[in-house]
Amino acid sequence: MKRMRGAVAVTKCPRTRICAEAVSARLQSSGRSFVFFEADGTGGRELEAAIGDGRIAAVIEVSLAELAAELLQTRFSAGRNRLTAAAMAGIPQIITLGGLDAARIGPDDDVEGRHVAIFENARFIRTMPVENDRLGQEIAFKASAASSPPSLIVPRGGLSILDGPGGTFWEPETAAALVRSLRNWLTPSVRVHEITAHINDETCAEYIVACFDEIAALH
Numbered sequence: 001m002k003r004m005r006g007a008v009a010v011t012k013c014p015r016t017r018i019c020a021e022a023v024s025a026r027l028q029s030s031g032r033s034f035v036f037f038e039a040d041g042t043g044g045r046e047l048e049a050a051i052g053d054g055r056i057a058a059v060i061e062v063s064l065a066e067l068a069a070e071l072l073q074t075r076f077s078a079g080r081n082r083l084t085a086a087a088m089a090g091i092p093q094i095i096t097l098g099g100l101d102a103a104r105i106g107p108d109d110d111v112e113g114r115h116v117a118i119f120e121n122a123r124f125i126r127t128m129p130v131e132n133d134r135l136g137q138e139i140a141f142k143a144s145a146a147s148s149p150p151s152l153i154v155p156r157g158g159l160s161i162l163d164g165p166g167g168t169f170w171e172p173e174t175a176a177a178l179v180r181s182l183r184n185w186l187t188p189s190v191r192v193h194e195i196t197a198h199i200n201d202e203t204c205a206e207y208i209v210a211c212f213d214e215i216a217a218l219h
Contacts, residue, residue: 006057008032008212009047013039013063014120015160016098020062022205030213039063039099044078051085058092058219060212062199065099067135068127072103083139087146092215094208095143096153098199100135100178101163101171102126117168124162126169129177136181144187148219151191151211154179157198164198 008027012020020036027034035056037047044066050056061083070077086093102124105111115126127135143150158164159175179194186192193211197204 006033006055008034009037009050009056009059010034011037011039011043011047011059011061011063013065013099013104013160014122015065015102015124015162016063016199018161018200019096019098019205019208022202023060023062023208026205026209039065039078040104041066041069041076041078044082048078048081048085051089051091054089056086056091058212058216059086060094060208061098062096062208063099064095064097064139065102065104067138068100068103068131071131071134071138072105072125072127074103074105074109076104083142086150087142090147092148092212092219093146093150094153094212094215095139095150096155096199096208097139097159097178098155099160100127100132101159101169101175115169117162119162124169126171127174129174132174132178133181136178137185140182140185140190143190144185146190149189149191151193151215152182152186153204153208153211154182154192154194155197155199155201155204156194157196157201157204159199161200
């Protein structure tokens with residue numbers, strides 16, 4: 001197996017922290033260095049800049065919450081260029097759908113007609129099917145444009161701690177809209193892995209790292 005030089009970026013948010021920490025523990029045990037980037041707007045912009053500067057060797061996207069924030073125009077967006085630098089740089093990239101079940105909002109943001117939840121003293125609104133359709137298209141376009149095709153992992157058991165059987169944001173039909181959109185717009189170059197696990201399950205972290213090792217060996 002080839003050894004990459006440089007750190008592996010791992011994105012996370014509070015709702016996918018369990019998965020991100022499990023992934024990082026496995027990276028560390030295999031001797032890889034890693035750095036966390038919080039998917040809170042600032043972290044996403046810092047990640048894109050670090051990739052552009054050549055300071056990141058590979059990316060594991062455990063949380064894409066900033067894409068939902070950008071779509072819904074909340075203050076936790078990282079801008080329209082989120083999820084583009086790794087594609088342009090051609091570095092190994094694993095993309096999960098973590099955190100797309102919701103967008104974080106501020107305490108005074110209007111939530112009329114929206115499904116709202118509070119987690120760790122922060123407020124979130126559930127993404128709707130039409131929004132998931134747009135998010136799926138955006139991810140598909142950005143992943144398909146990558147000079148080195150990423151692997152895309154779909155945890156069908158839920159996308160965050162709020163999204164799972166019995167969870168506040170558990171809406172399988174809404175998640176299905178996201179997956180359908182991805183399937184409709186992705187090019188064959190992007191390999192899609194659908195797994196039954198929840199994103200915060202140990203088996204999901206194991207699968208993410210296994211896929212990462214597979215594509216990293218090619219670089």
